[in-house]
Amino acid sequence: MTTTAADTRAPSPAPSNGPDRPRPPRRRTRAADRGFNRAFRYLATSAGTLILIALAAVAGFLLWQSWPALTSSGSEIASKVSFFQGQSSLASYLGPLIFGTLLAAAVALAVATPLAIGIALFTSHYAPRRLASLLGWVIDLLAAIPSVVYGLWGALVLAPTIQPVWQWVSNVLGWIPLFKGPAADPARVLLTVSLVLAVMILPIITAVSREVFLQTPKLHEEAALALGATRWEMIRTAVLPFGRSGVVSAAMLGLGRALGETMAVVMILSPGLTYSFALLLAGKQQTIAANIALKYPEANSLGMSTLMATGLALFVITMVVNMASRWVVGRRKEFSGAN
Amino acid sequence: MTVLVSTAFGIALVPLVWLLWTVVGRGIGRLDPYFLLHSMRGVFGGMDAGGIYHAIIGTVWVTVGAAVISVPVGILAAIYLVEYGAGGRLARAVTFFVDVMTGIPSIVAGLFAYALFSLFLGPGAHFGAIGAVALSVLMIPVVVRSTEEMLKLVPNELREAAYALGVPKWLTVIKVVLRTAIAGITTGVMLAVSRVVGETAPLLLTVGVIDSINFNPFEGRMMTLPVYVYRQFTAGLVPCNNPNVTCIPTINYDRAWAAALTLILIVMILNLVARLVSRLFAPKIRS
Numbered sequence: 269m270t271t272t273a274a275d276t277r278a279p280s281p282a283p284s285n286g287p288d289r290p291r292p293p294r295r296r297t298r299a300a301d302r303g304f305n306r307a308f309r310y311l312a313t314s315a316g317t318l319i320l321i322a323l324a325a326v327a328g329f330l331l332w333q334s335w336p337a338l339t340s341s342g343s344e345i346a347s348k349v350s351f352f353q354g355q356s357s358l359a360s361y362l363g364p365l366i367f368g369t370l371l372a373a374a375v376a377l378a379v380a381t382p383l384a385i386g387i388a389l390f391t392s393h394y395a396p397r398r399l400a401s402l403l404g405w406v407i408d409l410l411a412a413i414p415s416v417v418y419g420l421w422g423a424l425v426l427a428p429t430i431q432p433v434w435q436w437v438s439n440v441l442g443w444i445p446l447f448k449g450p451a452a453d454p455a456r457v458l459l460t461v462s463l464v465l466a467v468m469i470l471p472i473i474t475a476v477s478r479e480v481f482l483q484t485p486k487l488h489e490e491a492a493l494a495l496g497a498t499r500w501e502m503i504r505t506a507v508l509p510f511g512r513s514g515v516v517s518a519a520m521l522g523l524g525r526a527l528g529e530t531m532a533v534v535m536i537l538s539p540g541l542t543y544s545f546a547l548l549l550a551g552k553q554q555t556i557a558a559n560i561a562l563k564y565p566e567a568n569s570l571g572m573s574t575l576m577a578t579g580l581a582l583f584v585i586t587m588v589v590n591m592a593s594r595w596v597v598g599r600r601k602e603f604s605g606a607n
Numbered sequence: 608m609t610v611l612v613s614t615a616f617g618i619a620l621v622p623l624v625w626l627l628w629t630v631v632g633r634g635i636g637r638l639d640p641y642f643l644l645h646s647m648r649g650v651f652g653g654m655d656a657g658g659i660y661h662a663i664i665g666t667v668w669v670t671v672g673a674a675v676i677s678v679p680v681g682i683l684a685a686i687y688l689v690e691y692g693a694g695g696r697l698a699r700a701v702t703f704f705v706d707v708m709t710g711i712p713s714i715v716a717g718l719f720a721y722a723l724f725s726l727f728l729g730p731g732a733h734f735g736a737i738g739a740v741a742l743s744v745l746m747i748p749v750v751v752r753s754t755e756e757m758l759k760l761v762p763n764e765l766r767e768a769a770y771a772l773g774v775p776k777w778l779t780v781i782k783v784v785l786r787t788a789i790a791g792i793t794t795g796v797m798l799a800v801s802r803v804v805g806e807t808a809p810l811l812l813t814v815g816v817i818d819s820i821n822f823n824p825f826e827g828r829m830m831t832l833p834v835y836v837y838r839q840f841t842a843g844l845v846p847c848n849n850p851n852v853t854c855i856p857t858i859n860y861d862r863a864w865a866a867a868l869t870l871i872l873i874v875m876i877l878n879l880v881a882r883l884v885s886r887l888f889a890p891k892i893r894s
Contacts, residue, residue, distance in 0.1 A: 312684070315679075315681075316697065318684070325719070326715065326744065383619060403616065410622070412875065412878055416834075416870075420840055421630065521710065530807070531833075535840060557712055560718070561812070569730055576722065579714065582712055583715045590710035
């Protein structure tokens with residue numbers, strides 16, 4: 269898309285007269301690329317490369333730091349690390365953590381995705397055009413609130429308030445293992461955490477879905493309307509099928525965020541290391557990120573290495589989720605959580 | 608269905624309004640000049656004292672440090688992507704991994720910075736600059752993406768006009784392209800700052816906690832606002848047994864709410880100013 273300075277300035281003096289002529293234009297191309305020009309190009313390129321190096325370094329350093337824990341046996345770690353007591357191997361410590369992380373994120377996603385689709389449809393197809401950007405901005409405010417404030421609010425306000433609701437849910441739906449009662453009081457349970465996480469990932473899912481919905485070809489929408497479809501039928505037949513992959517990718521972006529969220533989980537959840545689906549019982553699950561933040565102050569060097577190993581696992585999981593979502597969305601258009 | 612879709616939007620507003628209402632309601636009482644201008648040094652128990660001055664100093668230093676690292680790198684990388692890469696293999700790789708990088712969990716960025724500095728200084732080093740490095744890992748991709756979008760908006764005619772006048776490319780990029788896009792880039796940088804200013808987990812790992820004022824980001828622990836909120840939260844309720852001493856049982860929570868309100872105000876102001884900048888100083892080049 270950009271023409272280089274060399275291209276515009278060198279009128280390329282006909283590289284056709286015999287084999288000894290093609291040289292001058294090549295030299296002139298190079299002539300423009302020297303001094304500050306070349307230095308600046310190198311500077312810009314190295315900045316781009318630095319990002320790749322940084323990402324590789326994140327993986328490399330985590331691996332390097334977690335190596336002692338990865339190579340020593342479970343009993344050896346257990347003899348030196350206080351929070352590792354009763355664990356037979358690194359895998360048996362990591363397993364429940366990964367399980368808790370995935371469970372919290374999955375529940376958050378299940379709550380947030382339908383809501384986000386609704387909001388995205390509201391701002392893209394229902395709200396008056398003038399109001400739409402304002403409404404989008406209001407939703408973006410949710411993303412601007414720091415996670416530690418969500419944690420504070422979740423632990424001190426939401427958890428006490430929502431406890432009767434959870435009690436009611438466990439009474440009515442207690443036969444489902446997910447909602448096994450009696451609901452813990454205070455409600456420092458995974459369902460409260462997931463609710464807060466859902467609020468936190470709502471903006472990103474909404475933003476990406478809205479962009480996709482807005483891109484539905486106008487002709488598709490008008491064709492549906494012309495065939496007598498109501499607005500909802502038009503959305504169901506034209507907008508949603510068009511936006512499906514975009515929504516999937518948006519949900520995965522949200523999943524990536526929810527997996528790595530630390531403070532809200534640390535401050536709300538009462539932790540435990542079991543493979544339990546009970547969302548309303550305290551002391552059952554814990555997430556990787558929250559576990560690192562909690563155990564870090566008491567960790568010795570091997571303990572730190574163990575935590576690094578769990579961090580590496582979290583890094584790998586989020587990378588896979590993110591790359592998959594980028595791959596899905598990359599086939600469509602340029603979206604990013606950063607714009 | 609219209610009702611259902613509108614309800615979805617209404618539901619999303621509930622936590623937003625509820626949260627803001629609580630934070631303002633519980634935080635405004637303590638948020639006064641005394642709170643802003645005093646540290647926690649020598650504050651204990653249920654004393655009606657203590658503030659966030661040390662945390663504000665720390666947050667400013669760490670955030671400025673992160674910006675100093677990530678703004679040049681981010682802008683240069685975006686320049687590479689738009690002006691030099693032009694769809695090459697490296698440029699595509701950079702674009703892809705910048706997007707992937709926006710999804711790095713903040714605690715992993717903290718672990719990375721911790722590991723990086725333990726390579727040079729041995730384990731257990733805690734000072735402001737480590738936190739700045741951790742935050743810059745989170746901030747760089749945001750800066751790159753927003754700058755890239757802005758540079759792409761600069762019309763090609765401007766570049767070609769500069770080349771036609773014999774301006775070398777590097778000078779064209781600096782004097783024409785960047786200058787045209789500066790409002791959008793400023794907005795992007797401020798939004799990136801507002802995103803990292805509330806990060807807690809990486810700072811907890813790298814910068815640590817302290818009750819005193821520390822102006823030196825290269826030596827000693829620093830307090831930062833988000834970590835302060837967390838710290839006060841974990842301190843919890845104070846048992847008040849001695850009726851002769853002034854003692855507020857909820858003092859730690861009060862301070863946490865007031866600090867949270869300060870943090871939200873900072874983030875909101877950054878957001879508002881960023882949007883104002885983009886609205887007021889945007890070049891008039893609607894294509």
